[in-house]
Amino acid sequence: MSILKAVNISKKFGKFTALNHVNLEVNQGEVYGFIGPNGAGKSTTIRIFLGILKASGGEVKIFGKDAWKDAVEIHKYLSYVPGDVNLWPNLTGGEVIDLFMRLRGVSADKNRRDELIQRFNLDPSKKCRTYSKGNRQKVALIAAFSTDADLFILDEPTSGLDPLMEKVFQECVLEAKRNGKSVLLSSHILSEVERLCDRVGIIRRGEIIETGTLDELRHLTRTNLVIQTKQPILGLETIQGVHEIVGNDREFSFQVNGKDLDEVIRYISRFGLDKLESTPPTLEDLFMRHYDET
Structure with a gap:
């Protein structure tokens, strides 16, 4: 069953075409890898999925709803982690995690949250202004995986994490998949995509140039x-x-x-x-x- 489906989406900024008839589909229980160099159109595509940008053409359906018109409803069942997380400097990491949970309208699973804090080796009592980039990413990842979201949209989520924490992240993605959740993963770490993803889409200059399973693409x-x-x-x-x-x-x-x-x-x-x-x-x-x- 399709969880996310983009059909012929285009995006223009003035005369510049950032996306040109992009087609992409993420199925239930699937990890979909979305790769391409900086400037290829990955983040623009993801912002359209999140309802932050309105597509110039085409349509995006998430859970069968319009990504632009029904963005608020969609976000109740979606978790998003960007590649550069900005946090409130005077709140602690634990306070931010709980705030993110409440903003989504979901009560925190305290046991799950505490388990993830331990696995990601985060000190939740420290103020966010003292956190490194890697620790800021941990806060966002813990908040995301503590929810019962049906779709995770992860845009360069392991940026700043050390290899040990990358492994914990990969375990969390595979656990989500085993629980029937869907994941759209944009990553520059190709070994990460290779290990986690069922299918991969390659975007270049705003166009999907290849899509398929890893075995299909290896041909x-x-x-x-x-x-x-x-x-x-x-x-x-x-x-x-x-x-x-x-x-x-x-x-x-x-x-x-x-x-x-x-x-x-x-x-x-x-x-x-x-x-x-x-x-x-x-x-x-x-x-x-x-x-x-x-």
């Missing part, structure tokens, strides 16, 4: 191979799908298009394999390849 990338053969290998550069060959007669490293991998392995095995190392493509390979093709 667009190249696998890295390192081989050593018993006999000198001939004609490798003529085989379809082989790229960036480095090496000499019997030892090579090169890349292979996913769809051509079977044929390439068959060809090189004729020369007798002493060594074969295969490195699967990462989301970063996919991401960089798209942005290299400009």
